[in-house]
Amino acid sequence: MYFTDRGIEELEKRRGEEEVTFEWLAERLREFVDLNPDFEIPVERLATWLARLDDEDDE
Numbered sequence: 799m800y801f802t803d804r805g806i807e808e809l810e811k812r813r814g815e816e817e818v819t820f821e822w823l824a825e826r827l828r829e830f831v832d833l834n835p836d837f838e839i840p841v842e843r844l845a846t847w848l849a850r851l852d853d854e855d856d857e
Contacts, residue, residue, distance in 0.1 A: 824845070827841050827844075827845060
């Protein structure tokens with residue numbers, strides 16, 4: 799188990815029943831980067847990965 803799995807598991811446990819929009823998620827990611835600028839690149843990579851999940855060109 800990766801260390802980050804703990805945070806993912808906590809997220810799932812605390813908010814797993816909620817539904818959110820991508821607009822809400824994007825705002826939370828922007829807010830996180832504003833508070834933690836050192837994480838700008840990893841957050842950008844995650845957002846790009848999520849945005850392109852269904853792209854046929856990446857398969």
